Amino acid sequence: MFASLPASTIIYSPGRHKADQEAMPLSSSGTCIAKSASPIDNGYLRGRLDGVGSSVEVAKGQEIVGQGDRADSCFEVIHGCVRTLQRLEDGRSQVSEFLLPGDIFGLDASGEHEFAAEAVTAATIRRVRLCTIDLLTREDAAFEQDLRHHLCYQIKAARRRLVALGRMTAAEKIAGFLLEMSGRLDASEQGAVKLPMCRGDIADYLGLTIETVSRCMTDLKRRNVISLHGSLIAILDRRLLATKETLH
Amino acid sequence: MFASLPASTIIYSPGRHKADQEAMPLSSSGTCIAKSASPIDNGYLRGRLDGVGSSVEVAKGQEIVGQGDRADSCFEVIHGCVRTLQRLEDGRSQVSEFLLPGDIFGLDASGEHEFAAEAVTAATIRRVRLCTIDLLTREDAAFEQDLRHHLCYQIKAARRRLVALGRMTAAEKIAGFLLEMSGRLDASEQGAVKLPMCRGDIADYLGLTIETVSRCMTDLKRRNVISLHGSLIAILDRRLLATKETLH
DNA sequence: CGTCGCCTTGATTACACTCAAGCGGAGTGG
DNA sequence: CCACTCCGCTTGAGTGTAATCAAGGCGACG
Structure with missing residues (x-):
């Protein structure tokens, strides 16, 4: 029924980070949208927000953004751990991701947050307004590129999790x-x-x-x-x- | 994707103690990254690729991109239906999304495709090289903006599916x-x-x-x-x- | 008419959930 | 200092939902 599955496309890689490193093509000629030589996945924006925005301390369990909140800022975890999750009315909840120092969340927002963000531990986070991000993308083509890579990585990461949750x-x-x-x-x-x-x-x-x-x-x-x-x-x-x- | 489902399901924001005690006016002047008034989700790029790339016919079941393929193109479905999926070596597989006319896939690619794309039905698809996309983003700030919205929507859609699959x-x-x-x-x-x-x-x-x-x-x-x-x-x-x- | 692919239906199994109890450390107060 | 509760974690017993195994129906097609 399905087109043949090449033997080379074998699959499941629990060591997702490693798998991605290997996946990065080394040739940089026609990479276009693809970032060619980043040794660190999910590190596209690492350090890019240094010195921007304001630092906030949050207590363990504290909500950082709520479901339905207007999305006007994104956040970088400086210290501690943050979870993004959606809660259903009957008490069920699904955590989308755990964020550790250097990780950024809220960049995907448009309109309002569908997922809440809460501090797993006491945490320090940097808050950056989305208009600042917008400004940066317009002024700095490299930043814009990195931001797009970051978003692409988020999509891939989410899809990997679909496989885990579904199968x-x-x-x-x-x-x-x-x-x-x-x-x-x-x-x-x-x-x-x-x-x-x-x-x-x-x-x-x-x-x-x-x-x-x-x-x-x-x-x-x-x-x-x-x-x-x-x-x-x-x-x-x-x-x-x-x-x-x-x-x- | 299940956007229509959770009308009553969105739910429950526990404590209103936000991290943003200070200032941060919610002035709506700076919509910034957030697209405020799009009536159609996932329509950010609709029609944006008209006249670009080349059209391809694929038969039912045919593979369009394989797992592990180098990502150098993205695709728009013109006619028919396409699925993106990951197959595990033991036969299990997880479909990430179904794509219908107007939908675009492969923009999230960087390096290589982790997910395959296959024609669910006989389909016509438009193939656009990622370097063309790159070019467009540099020439057209509005396109770049729309592309980012598109990627953000993909992230949100994937997360909604996490809730469905997990809970x-x-x-x-x-x-x-x-x-x-x-x-x-x-x-x-x-x-x-x-x-x-x-x-x-x-x-x-x-x-x-x-x-x-x-x-x-x-x-x-x-x-x-x-x-x-x-x-x-x-x-x-x-x-x-x-x-x-x-x-x- | 026979085969094939896809779908449905039934019987049974098993994996993960639910309910329930108990453990142990941290923190509190008498 | 000890008793106490609280909270997170573990463990056990029993249940239930969805998976598995198996058979049969139905339409398309040669």
């Missing part, structure tokens, strides 16, 4: 999440990272329940794939996590 | 899908629309199985919420679909 099992979701976070968070000297978000946030990020998140993690611990002490997690066997032999 | 039941997914499609497709004189995609595609779009899609639709038919004859579908009780009292 992955609980164990696969957890494995992918841990790999993602271990790549984004700074590891301590023991190679462990401290997850800033609670189990409930992880559940809402992956479309699972708290209990399932807990059970999957405990299971990985029992198999010595990870070590686990509360929110402190170290990946002991990265290959096993990535290849999904973690499923019994 | 909706099968019945809710189907209901939202039917509402979305009835809004995007041209209705015949009887108010019925012909879904261009098969049950399997719908299943892969919603993260369900073919059987579940079929059962849910049959159920809606039995309740006289929709009429259903193969791929010809009419919504008989839109309110019931939207309020999700369709769940027994």
Whole structure:
């Protein structure tokens, strides 16, 4: 029924950051819209907002933007962790993304925010007005380019998450999440990272329940794939996590 | 994408303590990045590519871009229906979006396509090189603006789908899908629309199985919420679909 | 008329959810 | 200092939704 699927197009890459790095073409000739040589994904705008806007401190759990708020600013996380999420009236909620220092959110806004942003931990964020962004794009072609790359990356990231939410099992979701976070968070000297978000946030990020998140993690611990002490997690066997032999 | 669904579903903004205590006048003078008065979502680029690029005919099922293909072009659907999807090595697949005439895809590409694009039906598509797009953005500030709005809309659409995939039941997914499609497709004189995609595609779009899609639709038919004859579908009780009292 | 593709329907299974209880650390107050 | 609650996490038992397995219907097409 479908056109043949080339063998070279094989797929699932839980190590999404790594996969993207490899995906970046090295030739820079006709790249056009495509950014040719960025070693860091999602880093298109890193540092581009330094010195712009105003810094704000938010307490743990505090709302930064609410669902339905008018979108007139974007934000860069300076310190701490932020989640963007949508809440349904019956209590269900879906976390769209976790934002860590250097990450920017709210650039995609037009009109009003459909998703709220809340501080996962106490956080420092930089607030930049969208008109400032607009100004920058007009004055600086390179910035405009980088902004567009940033938006493209957001789309790709969201689509990767569609696959995870639509077609992955609980164990696969957890494995992918841990790999993602271990790549984004700074590891301590023991190679462990401290997850800033609670189990409930992880559940809402992956479309699972708290209990399932807990059970999957405990299971990985029992198999010595990870070590686990509360929110402190170290990946002991990265290959096993990535290849999904973690499923019994 | 499920924009029509959450009329009552948008919901709940807990604390109103925003981070922006200080100043930041909400003067509407600076709409900036936010497009304030577009009646049509996803229409930011409609017609903008007329006369650009080259037209291509593709047969039903034919691959337009493959996973891993170098991204050097974007496409506008002129006629027919196209799906973008990711296939996993074990046969699972996730459809990211269905594209109908006027819709554009591939603009988000940078480096290589993570998602394939395939013709759902026989289709005519316009192929535009990304360097042409790049050129247009440099020459035409309005185009650049519209392109950015388009990308922002893609992000929002993808996030809406995250909620659907992560937190909706099968019945809710189907209901939202039917509402979305009835809004995007041209209705015949009887108010019925012909879904261009098969049950399997719908299943892969919603993260369900073919059987579940079929059962849910049959159920809606039995309740006289929709009429259903193969791929010809009419919504008989839109309110019931939207309020999700369709769940027994 | 037979095959094929797509869809529907039924029976059964299993994965993740729900409900419920208990653990342990942090913080509070007597 | 200890008892207490609160909160987040874990664990267990049972349930339910959607998946799986399987069969059959129907229309298109050769």
